[in-house]
Amino acid sequence: MMSETTEDRFIALSVEAAAKTKSSSPKHLTVIIRKEDSGCHVFCRRFFMCILLLAVVFLTSIIYGIYYFANTLPDVCHSKECLRSAATLKQNMNLQVDPCEDFYGYVCGNWADDHPRPENRIANSWYQERQLKIFRNIRSQLERNASRTDPKPVAQARTMYQACLNYDAREKEGAKVIAKYLQEFGLPTLPTLLNHTRFGPRRYKFDWIATVARIQRKLGLNVLIGFDIVMDQEDRNRNRLTLEYHYSPDLLNFPAYEWSKLHSKGYRSSVEPVEEEEEPEDEDDNDADDGPDAAELADGFLKIAEAINPGFNGSKYEASFMTLGETYMDFFNQLPGRKADNADDSDDQEEEQLSYYTVQELQNITDAYIAPDKPYPIWQHYLDELFAPFPGAKPTAQDKLQMSDENIDFLKKLVRVVSRQPIQVVELYIWGLVTTYIVSHEYNELETEEDCAKNVQTLMGLAVSYAIADKNFLEGTKPRVEAMLNDIRDEFNQMVLETNWMDAYTKYATLEKSKSMESLIGFPEWILDVRKLEEHYQGLQIKKNRHLENWVSAIEFLMKDRLQTWRVKNEKYWDMDPTEVNAFNVQNRNAINIPVAIIQYPFYFLGLEALNYGALGEILGHELTHGFDDSGRNYDKYGYEKRWWSNHTLQEYDKRADCLVKQYSKYYLAEAKGFINGTRTLGENIADNGGIREAFRAYRAYVKRNGPEPMLPGFDDFSHEQLFFISFGNQNCEVVSPAGAAAILQDEHSPSKFRVKGVLSNMAEFSEVFQCAPGRPMNPEKKCRVW
Known part of the structure; x- marks a missing residue:
């Protein structure tokens, strides 16, 4: 028998009680029964609550975990700029190369696969590709139909471009227009020496001085006498005139193969177009850069004569043209200041000494040199003719020319040579230069749309800049670039303070x-003002289907502006073309010029500041450091060339610079079979080494202010500082032909792969970031550093 439970007894008592109480028995019984049900309900509810609590805890844990991991895992940048940068870098890099062995090969090892060198170019680089992109953009703008809303200069630029492409009209107008210009210059269409028996030496009159002045004024071409307007080195608020060595390319400075192409294109109906790949043979051929011989000159002159004299049969005068070629070469070889005579690979020259002379004082100097008793008036006559249309701007007797000792010496020797030559020979020399210059431009049917766009951009650069300018640049991009430059300047200043080889006075002057x-970034803001742009080009005449006339008109317009305004006080001066993919330091103005064309991918807009500072940031630092390289250090904060460093600091500076000279002189460029000239490239090497340090420090300061950046997609294993150096290396990627390699050895810039190697092997920070052990190629024990 089962024992009676407490619950059974409780129920029995309740039933009994209910029987005794009629009125309440049903209700009471019901309540007692519900009491039993209530216990089950409480249990279920409590069970449910426990399950719910566990679920909440579980979900909270999941949410917390998601939050935790979302905030501890690196963020990834998925902007289009980041995706493009990631794809580009991945394509260019060769991860099979050890970055501590050859960082250039590591970053640029596959660059040539997607960026082959065009057959008509000796090299290809990011800079050249971006410049071509700019020209294509210019071409696209110039090919648009004219709009009523276009400023007049933009419409004129489009007219100039269309005339350049009209080869039929160019050939039709050519001979007549060239003859007109030769007459204006005072030159015949055929050299007088072709029929010299008609004119004896005493009977023939030719004013060569007036002729070269007119050519300068109308074509901007230096012939025999070089002319320029320069900043006064004693007062930067004014300009000075200078007469100097003529820097225009001479016919005998053309490589022989260029001469052949030039004159083949000069007379288009006589030959088939010449392929551009006709480069000089292997770089071992030392004669590849020699100019044409007498026979080639004779052939070129004959074809020019036929091109500008319809009906002229040059075959009847072949012997006479051979004599012309020989005479030209003989005269050229007597001229002073030939490039070959002045070449100095050591570049170890004293600072140029500048002096001031009135025109009469200069005349006395040259007269005394050639024959004191036989004056040879030249300089006043030259300037009178040059400024003839602008009497208000003509130099006075009190105006002094700013001259270097080197140019004084050149002018003395020039006058002596010219004064001893038959005047017909001088005429031949001028005729040969000018006709070649004009004919090669007018009859060049191999010019492409890009070539024509480039011509327009050269002559009407500000109008073209207006057409392609991003109107949001001034408010968006420019302030960010200025901020980057300020960061870099701050780091340079800090580096100066940290130096232990500069005395206090020189440090202070350097910081000042x-x-x-000054920094000039992008383009002059006023060009976006239509009224000001049209005022700037007021007076320029451009005609439909008149290519040569437009070309000369535009040059003459530019020269007119220079000659008329040479006395105007120097204000903010943009010594650059906004559409040029480059950057400059104008040392005699203490100014950095950063054209808008270089503020583009792959130098900027890269998605991450690590990449931006590694590319454009290094460029900004490079240009800033040029103000303190082996040349820039000679200019003070006002742009005056003077000695403003102490002797002790100069000695210490030279010691450190000599380390760079020796370092880079050991780099051997196998493609050109030669070593780099460490002296010639010193200024650029100082700027490279200083610029990368400043940019790297500036990026670290940026991160300290703003916190870490997102990761680059596909580069999870790379730190941002590694990306900084990869971006720097990427902007230097290039591919060159053997001829290009030989040319690079003569350049003031080191070859790209050695720019990368030289700079990074001098940076301890690079070796730390990429964990390069001491003694590896990219982490040598001996490092060079100026800044």
Whole structure:
């Protein structure tokens, strides 16, 4: 028998009680029964609550975990700029190369696969590709139909471009227009020496001085006498005139193969177009850069004569043209200041000494040199003719020319040579230069749309800049680039303070120059003002289907502006073309010029500041450092060339610079079979080494202010500082032909792969970031550093 439970007894008592109480028995019984049900309900509810609590805890844990991992895993940048940068870098890099062995090969090892060198170019690089992109953009703008809303200069630029492409009209107008210009210059269409028996030496009159002045005024071409307008080195608020060595290319400075192409294109109906790949043979051929011989000159002159004299049969005068070629070469070889005579690979020259002379004082100097008793008036006559249309701007007797000792010496020797030559020979020399210059431009049917766009951009650069300018640049991009430059300047200043080889006075003067350095970024803001742009080009005449006339008109317009305004006080001066993919330091103005064309991918807009500072940031630092390289250090904060460093600091500077000279002189460029000239490239190497340090420090300061950046897609294993150096290396990627390699050895810039190697092997920070052990090629024990 089962024992009676407490619950059974409780129920029995309740039933009994209910029987005794009629009125309440049903209700009471019901309540007692519900009491039993209530216990089950409480249990279920409590069970449910426990399950719910566990679920909440579980979900909270999941949410917390998601939050935790979302905030501890690196963020990834998925902007289009980041995706493009990631794809580009991945394509260019060769991860099979050890970055501590050859960082250039590591970053640029596959670059040539997607960026082959065009057959008509000796090299290809990011800079050249971006410049071509700019020209294509210019071409696209110039090919648009004219709009009523276009400023007049933009419409004129489009007219000039269309005339350049009209080869039939160019050939039709050519001979007549060229003859007109030769007459204006005072030159015949055929050299007088072709029929010299008609004119004896005493009977023939030719004013060569007036002729070269007119050519300068109308074509901007230096012939025999070089002319320029320069900033006064004693007062930067004014300009000075100078007469100097003529820097225009001479016919005998053309490589022989260029001469052949030039004159083949000069007379288009006589030959088939010449392929551009006709480069000189292997770089071992030392004669590849020699100019044409007498026979080639004779052939070129004959074809020019036929091109500008319809009906002229040059075959009847072949012997006479051979004599012309020989005479030209003989005269050229007597001229002073030939490039070959002045070449100095050591570049170890004293600072140029500048002096001031009135025109009469210069005349006395040259007269005394050639024959004191036989004056040879030249300089006043030259300037009178040059400024003839602008009497208000004509130099006075009190105006002094700013001259270097080197140019004084050149002018003395020039006058002596010219004064001893038959005047017909001088005429031949001028005729040969000018006709070649004009004919090669007018009859060049191999010019492409890009060539024509480039011509327009050269002559009407500000109008073209207006057409392609991003109107949001001034408010968006420019302030960010200025902020980057300020960061870099701050780091340079800090590096100066940290130096232990500069005395206090020189440090202070250096900091003052850095703070005073002007920055011109993008383009002049006023070109976006249509009224000001049209005022700037007021007076320029451009005609439909008149290519040569437009070309000369535009040059004459530019020269007119220079000659008329040479006395105007120097204000903010944009010594650059906004559409050029480059950057400059104008040392005699203490200014950095950063054209808008270089503020583009792959130098900027890269998605991450690590990449931006590694590319454009290094460029900005490079240009700033040029103000303190082996040349820039000679200019003070006002741009005056003077000695402003102490002797002790100069000695210490030279010691450190000599380390760079020796370092880079050991680099051997196998493609050109030669070593780099460490002296010639010193200024650029100083700027490279200083610029990368400043940019790297500036990026670290940026991260300290703003916190870490997102990761680059596909580069999870790379730190941002590694990406900084990869971006720097990427902007230097290029591919060159053997001829290009030989040319690079003569350049003031080191070859790209050695720019990368030289700079990074001098940076301990690079070796730390990529964990390069001491003694590896990219982490040598001996490092060079100026800044």
